[in-house]
Amino acid sequence: MKVLSIDISKCTGCRACEYACSFKHTGAFNRWDSRISISQFLEDFVFIPTVCTQCEDAYCVNVCPTGALSKNYETGVVEFDPNKCILCKQCTMACPWGSIKLNHMGREIIKCDLCGGDPECVKVCHAGALEFTEVEDMVMDKRFRSATKLKESVMGV
Amino acid sequence: MLKGGYVGKILRVNLSKNKVSVEDINEKWAEDFIGGRGYGTRLFMEEVDPNVDPLSEENKLILATGPLGSTYAPSSGRIMVITKGPLNGAIACSNSGGHFASDLKRAGFDFMIIEGKAEKPIYIWIYKGNVEIRDATELWGKTTKETDKILRSLTHPEAGTLEIGPAAEKLSLISNITFDGHRAAGRTGVGAVLGSKNLKGISAFGTESITVSDNERFAKAVYNARDILSKDAFSGSGGATYGTALLVNVINGVGGLPAFNGHDAFLETADKISGETLTKEYLIRAEGCDSCPIACGRVTEIRKGKYKGNKGVGPEYESIWALGAMCGVDDMDAVVMANYICDDYGFDTISAGSTIACAMDLFEAGYIRESDVGFSLKFKDPDALVNAMKLMAEQNTDFGKLLAKGSYRLAEHYGHPEFSMTAKKQEFPAYDPRAIKGIGLEYATSNRGACHVRGYTIAVEVLGDGDKNTYEGKATLTKTLQDLTAALDSTGICLFTTFGLKGKEIAELFSSATGFECDEQEFMKKGERIWNLEKAFNIKAGFTKDDDKLPERMEKESIKSGPSKGEITDLGKMLPEYYKSRGWDENGIPTPEKLKELGLEGIL
Known part of the structure; x- marks a missing residue:
């Protein structure tokens, strides 16, 4: 089974995912109609994508x-x-x-439907923060990153 | 009827009368001048006498978005600032990335006209089409970063902001306009126009949707463009990994990195201030503007030395060059720190760095004395760089005030204007016109004064398959790139998309979004129309052929060292051909036939 995986450390805050999502679902560009949302913390320049999991x-x-x-x-x-x-x-x-929400008119419930198995947000995420991946692979990258550190510090190679 | 891309509304705020009004956008102008830089300039020329004093109540400032803004067209976060520039009195179009363009559109407006002058410091709050002019006395004197934070706390946590720093409040001729506390419309001193109007900032929030003319066709055009960009070395990965500073080693490697205020074009130790060094020792993460797959923005921190613990964004390639190589400084901590000071106070990093370099040059030549400055201001000295930057930032000494006017006024004050590396009083950027011939023509003919982003010939001359050493073909190259950029800037997408995209792909993005059908040729024609419009403004403002020139050092003093050692340039070998290729007379005035062809009859 595939899931939408998010690596917050890679998000550049460009919000292309929000535009892609709203355009796919509503035919218009509006971040308030996007199922996925980027919360920006400008003081620290940190950007956190959130979406229904x-x-x-x-x-x-x-x-x-x-x-x-x-x-x-x-x-x-x-x-x-x-x-x-x-x-x-x-x-x-x-x-x-806060991942199931109202659209910008406040007249419709909106939530992620994974675009029927071909999520639009992933297609525009050039930074690789969003991936549609097999569930067992979801944390593999992270596991390898931390394992690499251990390998270097403990095994010295 | 507008079919897509535009919101369709213009917001006018008159600060003298405390009055707000909303107008419809002119559809004919939208088709002819696109939006952004083009439409904004057309609108500006309709409303402002080219002979006004840039810092007077009569000057206006227009914020202009493009029809591709607030969509998923790649890198579509550009916002344009159009005004009569305080640095040189030419038509100023200064632009920035970030997210403010999309915030302004969502709040209900494609364009915003700011006119008149407020009696006391104010900020403007735009919320879903409604506008309030509010007191900003408490904000006056705050840095750009502080102002951004306070504006959002006073209005909406997810609002987009525009702000000026202390530099612009004190009417520095090299002050910028900052967006969201960290992106800037840097050049031509546009910040001072807002400073003169007592406008400290703008906050915008809205929930308006943007539609396009043909959804299916637009999606196809966007994914095609994104695919092309992902395959280019810079827009595909280099930009995100190294930022624009990737160019330090590249340009220095061909001997084209102006150094020591233009006495040289090569810095032996440039790697110490390179993009590679920046990534390795300072980078926290990459940041992207609205819808941008390139993400060249740098979030950085200084991790060692006396500036340890300072955080910010950048430096960009140009900033590293100006504050670094141009001053002969190869200490990255000092360069990054000086860049942070520029950002906090709201200075154009290119002009600020080049002005300090000019001051160092005048100091070493004996024209500026130590008693004028308060310390020794020599090339290569990292402390001198940061201390001079602080003097400029605070403007609390005569010398600091002089620095904040830019290198032309500084050098003129000391009786040696030839020490200022400017064209039309604006400091030229990080490419040496002696080593790279075409860029010199671009500096001399750019409508806003010396500039690399009106027609980035470097893409062909250094990064492409062109020959940087020859004069041949540079007139046509410069014209073509200037026209393309004028049109591109008007759509709202970033110049960096041209690392991959050609006029054809950009025209398709524009056509499918707006329904204004145009092929590559017609798109270029729009760009030429915009270029001639800007030129017409400058002619009316009193600019002549004599202003289309380079600093004499570029034509008299050859490069001292490096791969381009001995090179010099001769603008006269390109300029007449350039005028001819533009359909202008020998004095650089557009002919009536050319204006008619472009539909600009009566503009002059």
Whole structure:
């Protein structure tokens, strides 16, 4: 199974992912309609991408009174059916990450659907902060980076 | 009707009358002049007499975004500042990256006209199309970084900001306008225009969507452009890894890095201030402007020595050159520190560095005395560099005030204007016109004074397959690149995209976004139209052929050492051909036929 993996240390804060996401889902460019968001901390020049990580046991699914949100165990995606949504907004309060949200008009719930298995945000992330990768590979890079340090300091090669 | 790319609105803020109004954008101008630099200049010429004093209430300043801004077109975060430049009185278009262009568009405006003068310090808060003019007395005197932080705390945590630093407040002729506390429209002294209007800053926030004319075609054009950029050595990886400073070793390697205020064009120890050194010893991470895959921005810190613990952004290649090689300084700690001071106070790093180099040159020649400065101001001395930078920043001594006026006024004050490495009173940047012939023509003919980013001939002469040593073909090369850049600057994307993209790809991005169909040829024609428009402003402002020149040192004193040792230049071997290729007369005045061809009848 593939997941959207984020390496915050690589994010350059360019926000191309936000534009790509909103354009794909709404046909217009608007970072407030993007499912993925970059939070910028300008004092430290740190940029943190956040997006729905498709919880296994999702608060948003549990709190949804109409079944508009449901977990698809085959794709891993927490799916959203706008036809069943009554816009009670309970899901936006339940999500601990702020990753399920209202669009810029405040009239529609928006969340990441992994673009049906071909996420648009990944295509414009030249920095490699976003990758769509097999779940077992998700932390492999990090593991190798820290293992390399150990190799050098302990083994001396 | 506008089909895409533009929001369609212009915000006008009159600071004398405390009045705000909104106007529709002129669709014919949008098609003819694109947006950004082109549209902004057309609008400016409609409203401002070319003979106004740049620091008077009558001068205006226009902030201009392009139709590709706030989309995922690569590197589309450019914002243009158009005004009559205080440094030299020519048409100033100074531009910056960052995110402010997209913030302004989301807040509801393609362009913003700032006119009049506020009675006391103010800032402007633009929130979803609504505008407030607020008191900024408490902000006056703050650095750019502090101002950015305070503006966001006073308005919205995710607002974009514009601010001036103490340099512009004190009307330094080499002061910049800063965006989000760390990106700058550096050149031509545009900061002083806002300083003269008592405008400390602008904060903008909005949720407006940007649509394009043809979604499918635009997506195709964007992904094609991104794909091309990913394959180029600079835009693909070099920019993110080393930043623009990648060029230090490259340009020094061909003997084209002006040093010691232009007495030389080579620095033996340049590697100590190279992009490689910057990455290895100072870089924290790369930063990208809006939608930019290149990410040449540097987030850095000084990790050792007496400046240890200071953090900031940059330095860029040009800044390293000006504060480093031009002053003969190869101490990277000092160069990075001087760069941080420039950023905090809001100085153009190119002009600031070159001005200190000029002062060092005058000092060594005996025209400036130690008693004028307060310390010995010799080439190569890293402490002298940082201390001179502090004098310029504080402007609390006569000499500091003089430094803040730029090298031309400084050298003139001491009776030796020939020590100023300027064209049209603006300091030339980091490429030696004796070693690289075409760039000299660009410096001499650039509409805003000496500049490398009106027509970056280096891309062909050094980084491409051109011959940097010959005069042949440089007139046409310069004209072509100047026209392309004028059009490109008007779309809102960055000049660095031209490391990969040609006019064809950029025209396709523009056409598919706006619905104004244009091929490469027509796109170049728009650029030529914009260039001639700027030229017309300068002619009306009193500029003549005599202003199209290089510092005499470039034509009289040959390069002392390095790979280009012995080289000298002769502008006269390129300038007449340049005028001819532009369809101008022998005095550099556009002919009526040329103006008619470009649809600019009556502009002169």
